[in-house]
Amino acid sequence: MILQTAFMGLFGIAAIWFAVVVFRTHSMVRSALALLFSQAALGAMFLAMQAEFLGVLQIMMMATEMAIMAIFMVMFMMDPGGLGQMEMTHQKRLSQAAGVIGAFAALGIAFLAGWGNPAATAPGPQAQLRGLGLDLMERSMLIFETAGVTILTAMVAATAVAVATRSATKRKEDRE
Amino acid sequence: MPLYVALLVGAIMFGIGLYGALSQTNLVMIMMGVEVMLGGALVNLVAFWRFLHPTVYPGQTFFLIIMTVMALDMAVGFGVGTARFRARGSVEAEEAGELKG
Incomplete structure (x- = not known):
């Protein structure tokens, strides 16, 4: 331990x-x-x-x-x-404050909540994989499938967004 | 005790990521901040699985979902970045004032 x-x-x-x-x-x-x-x-x-x-x-x-x-x-x-030492940040104070407050909020929850007794041992790798596979194919199957469909949607969306601007670029080049 | 170490690391990673996502001006750097935040979330998930419920596995499934989200935000973010770069020649947040809602 x-x-x-x-x-x-x-x-x-x-x-x-x-x-x-x-x-x-x-x-x-x-x-x-x-x-x-x-x-x-x-x-x-x-x-x-x-x-x-x-x-x-x-x-x-x-x-x-x-x-x-x-x-x-x-x-x-x-x-x-990074040779020009260009400034790449904005709203520095606000971001620092938000970061510190966010971290302390998470820390407060982590240390003030009662988590109960921690488990001493975990199953071996083989038992873990078996358990995860069974969980993915039984109880959490719908969630897992949703993740798959989301990946497909994101792939189509990212390609569509990247391709759609091609005509806009061409128009811009023609103007110039 | 090890649970608290993991939660501490997760909370600090979340804070750093939040700072990065809010303070950086470049789209790619903002996405890096989001990745750091999600990394903090992953630490918490694994720690909760290992130290609170090591014999039930929806915690690990949740980990896989968050990992999917990490990959997808990169893919869609770079799609948007490519579109923006083609149209305007930059992905700086300071020069994207017209996107303000």
């Missing part, structure tokens, strides 16, 4: 540190990589919490997701390398 807590704390601190780096560095590539490390540290934290499948899933998903994100960042940013 002590070792588990120590590793969770270690990976948790790593995740928090890299999450801070995401918004402090000026370079976009560094920012995307810091987010990748932050999410991977969360994945390692899930592994420390004995959620093997979820931990590996998190690390794999985030590795690909952040690689794609890095490409888009370099495409869309004015100053991807």
Whole structure:
């Protein structure tokens, strides 16, 4: 239990540190990589919490997701390398206040609510996967299917939005 | 005790993400803030599953749903970003005043 807590704390601190780096560095590539490390540290934290499948899933998903994100960042940013030290923030006071209040509200609930006795042991990886599979195909099947349909809708929507502007771009180019 | 460590990490990640999403001017950076917030939510879900109900699995299903949301907000966000970049040549929030409701 002590070792588990120590590793969770270690990976948790790593995740928090890299999450801070995401918004402090000026370079976009560094920012995307810091987010990748932050999410991977969360994945390692899930592994420390004995959620093997979820931990590996998190690390794999985030590795690909952040690689794609890095490409888009370099495409869309004015100053991807961060060499110009461009100012990229606005409403700083309000955001800091909102962040601190949000964190303290969550902390207040976390520490004031009575969670009952924590469970000492978790099922092994095989039992977990079996239980998750049965849950997905029985009790939570409708929710799981809804997620699938949502993915399909989002795919169609994202493609439609990205393609629809092509004619607008063409008109703009013709004008120029 | 380990439950509280996880909840602490989740709460701090949520705060950092909220700050990032509100303070950044670029669409991609705002989406990064949202991802950090959802990461905090994931920590809480796994911790609640592991330390409160390790033998029932809807908690893990909820994790999968949140992970889907993380992937989808990226996909739709980049779709909108591409459209905006084609039309206006930038995805800065400061230059998108006409989108204000």
